[in-house]
Each structure stands twice: as C-alpha cells, then as structure tokens.
Amino acid sequence: MNPNNLSKEYTNGKVTIVWQSGKCIHSTNCVKNNPDVFHPKEKPWILPEASTSEKIIETVKKCPSGALTYYLNNKDQD
Template structure:
C-alpha cells in the first residue's frame, strides 16, 4: 500500500477512530483540540486511551478534511 493511501484504525473497545492519510490536510485541529490523544510526532500517533470517548468523538467531528472518522463498536 502506498503511504498516501494508508488507512489505520485505533480502538479503545468503545469506539474506533479511522485515519485516512490521503484525506489529511494537516489542519492541526485534532492536535489542538485533544493533544493527549493526537500526537503526530509519536508512533502510533493516535493514543486512543489518552482521553474519553466523548472528547475523542468531539475532536474527530471537527476534522475539516474527513481524514478522521469514528464508529461505535457493538
């Protein structure tokens, strides 16, 4: 898979965050809104256990490009 087509999922058991590299415009909204979870200098860069599911969902909903989405796990 080419790096720009990279798609990764991160779960805390309650929700799963999906990141699609090709859509990311690097606005920084995720990092500014929830730096305990979104840490672009780290690997993996999403530390899903760093915050509540509600705060993560709120942050993901602010992603202007749609690179970050989430779904609730059953």
C-alpha cells in the first residue's frame, strides 16, 4: 500500500466520506466549511458524527481537488 495514496472512509451511518490522500491539495476548504467534522491535526481527522449529513455533503462538494467524495448509505430497514 502506497502511504502517499491512501483511501479512507468515515461514516455517520447516513453518509460516508471517502478521502483520497493522493488527490488532496490541502486547500483547507473542508476545515473552513465544516470545522466540527474536519480536524487535520487529529486522528482520526474526520469525525462525521459531529455534523448533519446535509452539511457534510455540502462541504464535500466544495473540495477543489476531488480528494473528498461521498456516498449515501442504503437504509433498507423497516
């Protein structure tokens, strides 16, 4: 596994954030737009439980490099 091109997933149960280290240009848009979720000096640095899914999606869409993407988790529960 190349440490310069990692892919990690973080979920709050409704939405999963996918981060690809090799694409990240460290623009800090994620931190500026949603500081409750994105903590670059901590591990794990993404805490999706700390915000709403809507705010997370809004923030991820602002990532200029495409290092952050997301997908909605399928909730097929009765």
